[in-house]
Amino acid sequence: MEETNEKLVKLTIDGIETEARKGETILQVAERLHIDIPTLCHYRFVKPYGACRICSVEVTIRGKSRFVPACSYQVRDGIEVQTRSEEVIQHRKMLLELMMARHSQVEVVRKLAHEYGVDTTRFEEMPSEGCILCGLCVRVCSEVVGANALTFVKRGTDRYVSTPFEGKADTCIACGACAYVCPTNYIKVEDIRDRKYVFSELSLGPTTPIHIPFAAAIPGIPVIDSHACIHMQTGECGICSKVCEPDAINYEMQDTFEEVDVGSIILATGYKTFDPARAEQYGYGRFDNVITSLEFEHLSHASGPTGGAFVKADGSEPKSVAILHCIGSRDKNYNEYCSRVCCMYSLKIAHLIREKVPDADIYELYIDMRCPGSGYEEFYNRLLEEGVHFIRGKGVEVSQMPTLATTTPAASNSKLYVKCEDTLLGMPRELPVDMVILSVGLEPAEDAEEVARIFKINAKGDGFFMERHPKLAPVDTLSDGIFIAGCAQGPKDIPDSVAQGAAAAAAAVSLIDAGEVALEPITSVVDEDVCTGCKTCLVVCPYGAITRDEEKGVAVINDALCKACGCCVAACPSGAISQRGFDDTQIEAELAALLMS
């Protein structure tokens, strides 16, 4: 409908005759013709503003010429536009000179001025702090994000950008759009707590809401994080759908459920790390420079928020680091078991820190070093040689102030103090460090309990899935055809996980390869004439082998799943279930035979 109503106007730009739609600006038409008009306050996704005036061009209409801003002047029929006439250039030079008097230190201004041969200014220089007052941040925040968390304050030469009433903007969703559009990099996003986050991961630097989930993800297609997407949070923005030429953005797409028929299942649902906030004494969440081992991994990774630089929260390099072992492991208060992997990854962390900050003091606070495995003990010895300080004694507390009278407070007040008992020296110690890394233990995955319920398998006391036999059947479960592998079964490192995974796969394959399942000899059977369909057996069957035939109104037993435990037989109130070759008369006969002999 728009196309039929469209009115075309004829105009010339720099002598080129062209047509444009009514309502188009000179800048839009010029862009189409690849005529470059410089701008400083223009951004295609916000309304024309006309503040920098750098885009001024000369328009001649009915013989009269005047200067208009190309970004906001809508084309009219018969106009002649000069974008690079002598007068235009002279005017731009003058404006750039004015810019240079304020912002000669700003890269974009200096570059643009240089293009016009303006490298100095005749006017008194009064350098700004870097904001050129283009208003892009303010406009993006209100027009695109819809947050209105930025505004101009004061007027005239006193004008500057700030938050409403110069306070912490309640409406800021920390999306970083302002910093993104800022042409001078004057706006920086800092991690300030207590505000609505679009970026939930902001504590380790913003990511974009649209991203490829992780490096080498399959398929390598970007996804929109609905919690981070401004459009999904506020209904504004929608820039991605405007720029995506193949029109591939779909805000409506939802998670879908797929049903697959399978013969065997391997559960490898993994683990979660211990939440150190539960152990308040370590200061996690209270002190900026107390991080977990996993956060260290994120931080030190080349694709991480700092590009792999190992830095403190204020951006400076830590000169001393304490790595605290057994956080949440081997501790009666939390988990009694050993998480098995922490000793080795703590050594790796120490090694990485040594590599990144060669002169750093690194402390490993351990209960005992557990390094079984191929090459593990050798790696420990190597760390000893690298000058990492190993202190035998668990770290017990992290504080900002020394608590032991013997500790000399450090000169810097940004130090953290780690208290421990050095069992080799037989004395308490307190280490002043810049950073503390908590080697958090492994715990059953968040939803382990629910998974166990769905698959009718058992969990051990610590919450990890139970194998059929700890020594003889480590990947099987009591449910035939369901196998477990990796940390779902218990903490283990990568080689062990791979080995167990391979074993589980082999077990599953052998089942598939056989093509048939050997049944238990004495499975239960329902006498349909007697069964009342009361569903008592459905509840008691630990293997999920009984269903109810709704048509007949009786219980049906799946022979392949029945493990002949007899629970249903005992529970059936009407005595409708019996076991094959194991009914009362048969047992009695067996007993009689036994007693007679």
Place this chain on the structure above:
Amino acid sequence: MPKLGTIEQVKRFQEKCKTALDKFPLVVSLCHGTACCAIGAKELAAAFEEALNGEKSVKFIKSGCHGFCEVGPLVVVRPLDVVYQRVKPSDVPEIVERSLKKGEVIDRLLYRPRGNGKVYAKEEEIPFYAKQSKVVLALNSRIDPYSIDDYMAYGGYGALAKALLEMTPDEVLQEIVDARLRGRGGGGFDAGRKWKGCRSAPGERRHIICNADEGDPGAFMDESILEGNPHSVIEGMVIGAWAIGGTDGFIYVRNEYPRALRAFSNALKQAREYGFLGENILSSGMDFDIKVSRGGGAFVCGESSALFRSLEGDVGEPRAKYIHSVERGYHDEPTNLNNVETWANVPHIINRGAKWFRSLGTEDSPGTKVFSLVGKVENTGLIEVPMGITLKEVIFEIGGGIKEGRDFKAVQTGGPSGGMLSQSQLDLPVDFDVLTEAGSMMGSGGMIVMDEGTCVVDVAKYFTDFLIEESCGKCLPCREGLMHMSRILHRITEGQGEPKDMESLKRLGDAVAVASLCGLGTSAPNPVLSSIKYFEDEYLAHINERRCPGRVCRALISYHIDPDTCTGCGTCEKVCPVEAIQPVAGEEREEGLLRIIDLAVCDKCDACREVCPEEAILVESPAIALEHYRENVTEKR
């Protein structure tokens, strides 16, 4: 209050009001405008009220500004038709006794212009008034601004009745188009065209706005209209709403006008009571009301698009000019904005017709224009003159020439963004186009006259600084360009000017004028550019000779004592705060020793010159003063 619904009813009611007014055989009209109040009209009013003591035969009016502020407080006694000037509360009993009771004229209170020895009793005889032709100010001295009945007695709201009951909106619109009424707010845009544009703009609501954010220093035209005759503005706006299809009205008054606000708010209340505002006005079926919005003190909010933002509750900042306010103004809906004086002209045009209106003024700028004539003229005040009158007539006939017989130097028209015109431009007729062509502008009607003792560079600096202060800072040329212009001007007035500054000023001025976003920016360089155009020699004197011809710029003047005039009284020595004045030993004069100013110590505060009874203290350029100093003192020593 009767519900007025037909022309006859309105006319009958007007008659009734007139009869009520005519019942008073005597009228005392005291100018209760801002200027007169500042010099004692309030006390005077109290004195009159006490002296008259509820006297039934006298109608005592506390009216709006009569115009002749120079000689206020003013009192007009009718039917004697005599104007008393500089009246003090002590004169009141005599006025009551002699003028009211006996009908005598009190000679000593009459206006006597300096110099010619003549005495003027009647308003129409006084030269200040004689050359004026009052339309929008005509009722100012006759009605009580707080009385709608007074306004109606003089035919008020007759135009409204005529428009709403006898004319279609199109006919009203055509009348305004034919009258070629141009916006009195500064731009001089054709009001008829604006109204038409707004009327035909798509949209359900149309806003009618009165711009009363009069921020020009030295301007008080709109204030005086709102204070003196608020109903005329309301009437104009309602007629406008009828023609345009306006659904609601606003008046944006600057908060510094509490008196205007009070008068206007009262008028709104009365107009509502009488059914000239509100639902189904005069049974025409039109609903329309006016809300009052007070400005927050920003000059730029007088600019239409900034005014809309301010009205919406936003920061008042002009927006990109590709949007037309008649289509997308207040809340992005069709809006018609005119200033106070424009609206006040509307009832007159409807009453007397476009032809009458065009008989006033010039072909392209018909009608009259109100000016506030201030500065170094004998007669300062509020004037209303037909367009096309020359500057000379305004300044020398109405204004009575320059104060204290000094020489004329320049006149600044159009407020701070107007330009300075020199002697050679005095014969220019005052109209929108001529003034713009001359590098100044009509503006809203400020007219500041400067004498030879004014430094144009200093004045240009003052206005530029004012505009910097008021610039919103949105666009680069206005924000940065003006500031650099000001810095250069400051340097020049401080004696640090360089020849290349002239070129820089001109280039900067051009850039700001051409590239700025709104009218405030594009007109801001006017004072500088026009003063360079007409007074380049003054700039050059500052830069090249380090001399201020107006003897204003402190860095470029020196004080010295004329040894021939000095009587040695020593008054100057006593007032000098920096002890720069000392007696010269051996130089006896009538009253003591000759005094001398130590140029190295003198702070140029002007205190000595003000007190010297002999006017022996001279202000010269430093070089001349130094020469005097050497000749008369050092060598003699």
